[in-house]
Amino acid sequence: MTDxxxxxxxxxxxxxxxxxxxxxxxxxxxxxxxxxILPKAGGQCAELYPEKPIYDIPGFPMVTGxxxxxxxxxxxEPFHPTFHFNEMVESIETLGTPEAPLFRVRTAxxxxxxxxxxVIIAAGGGSFQxxxxxxxxxxxxxxxxxxxxxxxxxxFRDKKVLIVGGGxxxxxxxxxxxxxxRRLTLLHRRDAFRAAPHTVEKMRALxxxxxxxxxxxxxxxxxxxxxxLEGAVIRKDDGSEFTVDCDVMLPFFGLxxxxxxxxxxxxxxxxxxxxxxxxxxxxxxxxxxxxxxxxTYPGKLKLILSGFHEGALAAQKVHRxxxxxxxxxxxYTTSSTSLQKKLGVAA
Amino acid sequence: MGVIHVTDRNGQRHTLEALEGWRVMEIIRDWGxxxxxxxxxxxxCATCHxxxxxxxxxxxxxxxxxxxxxxxTVVSWPNSRLSCQIIWTPELDGLEVTLAPTGN
Numbered sequence: 293m294t295d296x297x298x299x300x301x302x303x304x305x306x307x308x309x310x311x312x313x314x315x316x317x318x319x320x321x322x323x324x325x326x327x328x329i330l331p332k333a334g335g336q337c338a339e340l341y342p343e344k345p346i347y348d349i350p351g352f353p354m355v356t357g358x359x360x361x362x363x364x365x366x367x368x369e370p371f372h373p374t375f376h377f378n379e380m381v382e383s384i385e386t387l388g389t390p391e392a393p394l395f396r397v398r399t400a401x402x403x404x405x406x407x408x409x410x411v412i413i414a415a416g417g418g419s420f421q422x423x424x425x426x427x428x429x430x431x432x433x434x435x436x437x438x439x440x441x442x443x444x445x446x447x448f449r450d451k452k453v454l455i456v457g458g459g460x461x462x463x464x465x466x467x468x469x470x471x472x473x474r475r476l477t478l479l480h481r482r483d484a485f486r487a488a489p490h491t492v493e494k495m496r497a498l499x500x501x502x503x504x505x506x507x508x509x510x511x512x513x514x515x516x517x518x519x520x521l522e523g524a525v526i527r528k529d530d531g532s533e534f535t536v537d538c539d540v541m542l543p544f545f546g547l548x549x550x551x552x553x554x555x556x557x558x559x560x561x562x563x564x565x566x567x568x569x570x571x572x573x574x575x576x577x578x579x580x581x582x583x584x585x586x587x588t589y590p591g592k593l594k595l596i597l598s599g600f601h602e603g604a605l606a607a608q609k610v611h612r613x614x615x616x617x618x619x620x621x622x623x624y625t626t627s628s629t630s631l632q633k634k635l636g637v638a639a
Numbered sequence: 640m641g642v643i644h645v646t647d648r649n650g651q652r653h654t655l656e657a658l659e660g661w662r663v664m665e666i667i668r669d670w671g672x673x674x675x676x677x678x679x680x681x682x683x684c685a686t687c688h689x690x691x692x693x694x695x696x697x698x699x700x701x702x703x704x705x706x707x708x709x710x711x712t713v714v715s716w717p718n719s720r721l722s723c724q725i726i727w728t729p730e731l732d733g734l735e736v737t738l739a740p741t742g743n
Binding site for chain 1: 677678679681683684685686707708710711712713714715716717739740741742
């Protein structure tokens with residue numbers, strides 16, 4: 293069953309800039325839904341550097357990535373945005389006219405569809421995807437011998453499994469798959485692991501008991517007639533090589549950002565960025581806006597504060613699409629009773 | 640003033656003017672070579688991974704544990720470094736690095 297949702301605006305990307313756009317739209321009585329491929333809000337701030345300090349957010353001498361996200365979530369709470377996590381937008385179909393835009397947005401995972409009057413792309417560097425190691429011909433085995441995530445553990449029963457990596461995903465799946473795999477091998481570049489200590493201990497105990505193998509090195513080549521994987525050539529730091537027999541390899545190298553389906557939405561692109569004007573931050577398609585790190589224009593600075601400004605200006609134009617008959621009165625939150633009512637702070 | 644030599648993923652070697660205090664990642668990016676530097680130099684993404692020529696390896700500050708943790712997320716070799724963690728100083732005049740391959 294697929295859901296269909298009607299709303300004013302769909303925001304693609306729930307990073308800091310997408311979140312603040314909710315605030316600027318909310319002040320103008322514009323409702324929105326946010327879609328993000330991650331399981332939580334915050335984008336890069338929450339995924340890449342939650343504990344890292346940021347020093348250039350106006351009014352915050354210092355705030356961490358996660359601290360900024362938490363504050364933005366509190367700031368937009370009065371507008372009750374709806375979040376759709378773990379979903380990636382696959383397509384945007386134009387239904388309306390340039391004067392009265394209307395779009396159908398469809399996600400890949402659940403096939404949820406949205407009908408909306410404007411789309412704001414706040415996708416940063418694109419969508420987070422598992423990092424694919426640069427190993428020759430690895431694509432030829434994807435889906436048969438190479439997997440970047442475990443969806444069903446049963447798929448790996450009685451298989452010779454090679455797990456590559458040293459973080460939580462690699463170690464968690466090592467201890468979870470070891471009991472059902474025919475033989476499990478963990479490969480990492482060094483004898484130090486970033487995973488939870490008790491999981492690392494468990495892995496070490498399994499190695500000590502001879503119930504799995506641990507090797508240090510990197511995969512330099514894959515063996516087997518594609519799509520059937522038969523082994524991986526491991527190169528050690530001293531340059532020597534040996535082969536580990538395996539039916540499946542699970543590389544866990546963390547996440548990176550890829551532009552993904554955005555390239556297929558009929559938008560002008562310049563070096564994987566979306567050109568916009570600097571009055572409305574609108575793309576070449578009327579009604580589709582791009583704000584934050586994903587856009588480009590003369591003088592663009594990839595700063596969070598630039599994205600905040602871009603969202604505020606985009607919201608002004610979105611208002612014209614959502615309420616074509618209404619004149620927009622410019623107001624301040626400090627003095628406007630009507631804005632304060634929306635924020636739930638009116639006296 | 641000085642230079643760094645950067646070999647791109649097609650094997651072409653570029654000589655880039657370097658500025659003191661700049662991260663090697665920033666020098667490479669400023670000259671327009673394809674280096675992603677997604678996190679902007681925060682040692683959080685490993686998209687500025689380079690291979691350092693063996694004769695230069697010992698002249699660099701050794702990687703911090705934080706950099707080692709990021710090097711875990713790429714196919715790294717003994718001469719792997721994150722170029723955002725190498726601050727250029729005149730002692731590094733002539734530094735030789737190669738852009739590491741990226742997956743698709």
